[in-house]
Amino acid sequence: MSHIPHRLEVKNISIGYGDKTILRDLSFQIPHGSRVAVVGPNGAGKSTLFKALVGLLPLQGGQIFIHGEPLGSHQDCVAYVPQREEVDWRFPVTVEDVVMMGRFSQIGWLKRASSYDKQRVQTSLSQMGIADLAQRSIGQLSGGQQQRAFLARALAQEPHILLMDEPFTGVDVTTQEMTLQLLEHLQEHEVTAIVSTHDLNLASSRFDYVLLLNHRLIAFGKPQDVFAKENLAQAFGNSLLVMENGVMLVDECCPPESEAK
Amino acid sequence: MNWLLEPLTYEFMQRGLAASVVVGMLCAVMGTYVVLRGMAFLGDAMAHAILPGVAIAYILKDDLLIGAGAAAIAIALTIGFFTKDGAVKEDTAIGILFAAALSLGVALISTMQTYAVDLSHILFGNVLGVSVGDLWLIGGLSFAILLMVVILYKPFLVISFDPVLAATLRLPAEFLRNLMLVLLALTVVVSVQTVGVSLAAAMLVTPAATAYLLTRRLAPMMIVSALIGALSSVIGLYISYYFNIVSGSAIVLTATLFFLLGFIWKRLRKA
Numbered sequence: 001m002s003h004i005p006h007r008l009e010v011k012n013i014s015i016g017y018g019d020k021t022i023l024r025d026l027s028f029q030i031p032h033g034s035r036v037a038v039v040g041p042n043g044a045g046k047s048t049l050f051k052a053l054v055g056l057l058p059l060q061g062g063q064i065f066i067h068g069e070p071l072g073s074h075q076d077c078v079a080y081v082p083q084r085e086e087v088d089w090r091f092p093v094t095v096e097d098v099v100m101m102g103r104f105s106q107i108g109w110l111k112r113a114s115s116y117d118k119q120r121v122q123t124s125l126s127q128m129g130i131a132d133l134a135q136r137s138i139g140q141l142s143g144g145q146q147q148r149a150f151l152a153r154a155l156a157q158e159p160h161i162l163l164m165d166e167p168f169t170g171v172d173v174t175t176q177e178m179t180l181q182l183l184e185h186l187q188e189h190e191v192t193a194i195v196s197t198h199d200l201n202l203a204s205s206r207f208d209y210v211l212l213l214n215h216r217l218i219a220f221g222k223p224q225d226v227f228a229k230e231n232l233a234q235a236f237g238n239s240l241l242v243m244e245n246g247v248m249l250v251d252e253c254c255p256p257e258s259e260a261k
Numbered sequence: 262m263n264w265l266l267e268p269l270t271y272e273f274m275q276r277g278l279a280a281s282v283v284v285g286m287l288c289a290v291m292g293t294y295v296v297l298r299g300m301a302f303l304g305d306a307m308a309h310a311i312l313p314g315v316a317i318a319y320i321l322k323d324d325l326l327i328g329a330g331a332a333a334i335a336i337a338l339t340i341g342f343f344t345k346d347g348a349v350k351e352d353t354a355i356g357i358l359f360a361a362a363l364s365l366g367v368a369l370i371s372t373m374q375t376y377a378v379d380l381s382h383i384l385f386g387n388v389l390g391v392s393v394g395d396l397w398l399i400g401g402l403s404f405a406i407l408l409m410v411v412i413l414y415k416p417f418l419v420i421s422f423d424p425v426l427a428a429t430l431r432l433p434a435e436f437l438r439n440l441m442l443v444l445l446a447l448t449v450v451v452s453v454q455t456v457g458v459s460l461a462a463a464m465l466v467t468p469a470a471t472a473y474l475l476t477r478r479l480a481p482m483m484i485v486s487a488l489i490g491a492l493s494s495v496i497g498l499y500i501s502y503y504f505n506i507v508s509g510s511a512i513v514l515t516a517t518l519f520f521l522l523g524f525i526w527k528r529l530r531k532a
Binding site for chain 2: 109
């Protein structure tokens with residue numbers, strides 16, 4: 001599949017739950033191997049967009065193409081690192097088990113893991129600095145370690161597109177730095193990373209593109225273009241504060257409405 | 262040693278022992294998913310919901326398993342009918358049908374002359390009444406269900422642990438969830454003869470909950486759970502033989518004892 005450009009193309013999609021539309025008429029194209037930050041206020045539809053991109057939420061309209069083919073025609077080229085609340089941490093699996101799950105569709109659902117699969121799992125664990133935790137129960141790990149386990153799983157999946165939902169929220173500095181390093185590593189391997197974050201400064205300093213959302217696409221492009229005053233005002237209204245040195249702060253204390261799960 | 266071998270000189274005891282060990286293991290393995298996916302209420306409801314079918318089969322002197330199977334299918338379809346398009350919430354529908362089916366079953370049984378004995382057999386099992394035909398049916402169905410659990414180990418693991426990964430891996434999650442419910446219903450049906458309608462739910466939950474305390478991974482949890490299920494069945498049956506207690510109660514009480522021991526062991530290790 002390597003000769004086809006790794007490109008994600010979204011054409012006029014609308015997404016929502018039941019009769020309610022959360023994101024309306026979204027269109028953008030992401031070139032392969034780029035790092036994209038998805039930014040917007042609480043309830044803007046960031047998680048909703050991710051759920052649609054992995055095929056978890058049906059589209060109300062429009063189309064998504066990966067490598068020029070409609071979503072769903074590829075087995076496993078999209079990996080997703082879920083938000084912490086979406087996983088059952090009391091489940092009896094070890095860290096190694098979790099990472100091995102990323103290999104399941106390559107292994108085949110009825111076959112045993114090959115030595116290559118096992119080696120992929122070990123490499124991914126080492127890369128995220130948790131090789132020594134392989135035999136621990138997933139529930140015993142700290143929040144940051146758990147996130148690294150899920151990043152290792154995403155690596156083991158060898159995806160073309162990696163989606164991460166709020167990986168910088170509520171984690172330690174080591175995990176944050178490892179996640180950023182992983183993004184650089186992935187870029188070298190031409191893997192597209194799409195990451196939602198509340199941290200506008202991180203989005204402008206460590207990403208190639210920014211996707212600014214608030215129930216619709218407000219802007220998509222290079223960070224310096226997207227973070228223009230009028231765009232930010234449209235997305236965040238009065239809750240945004242831009243300091244004189246360029247640091248941006250969002251007042252998150254009173255979200256207008258919480259995002260429907 | 263004689264006290265161990267003596268009960269086995271009776272053929273009905275041999276059959277009873279074989280049936281309860283098979284059912285004990287089957288319930289324990291399916292029970293791991295019941296415990297991990299929080300389906301205990303559903304398992305309990307399913308077990309009680311098949312009471313009318315069992316009662317009718319009992320009155321007609323027909324095979325209990327056939328009555329139970331028919332009732333399980335009827336109840337699953339009825340739950341689907343009421344919850345279609347979100348008209349009634351699923352746990353509400355289960356709650357209503359569970360109570361209705363239990364009442365209907367007891368009402369049917371109360372028309373019988375030997376009311377007390379019959380009700381006790383249906384509710385708590387009559388493992389000593391297992392015929393050779395029953396044993397084949399129990400064995401065959403159990404083998405088929407366990408085979409499915411082994412074949413579908415990875416898909417069931419993924420849909421239970423991380424439904425989002427299941428979606429990215431393009432697993433037919435909805436189909437697999439329904440299949441798991443069918444396997445659960447069949448397990449309940451198979452266990453009616455040995456532990457009875459009201460104790461089947463206990464055999465689904467208790468050994469698996471004990472194994473959860475003792476293990477850290479899914480496959481070992483299933484194996485330990487199966488061992489506890491089998492051991493509870495054997496010990497329970499001997500207790501039933503020597504102390505003249507209803508077999509189903511003895512088996513469930515033994516399983517509960519294992520759970521308490523496991524719980525204490527876990528507490529002591531933490532302390």
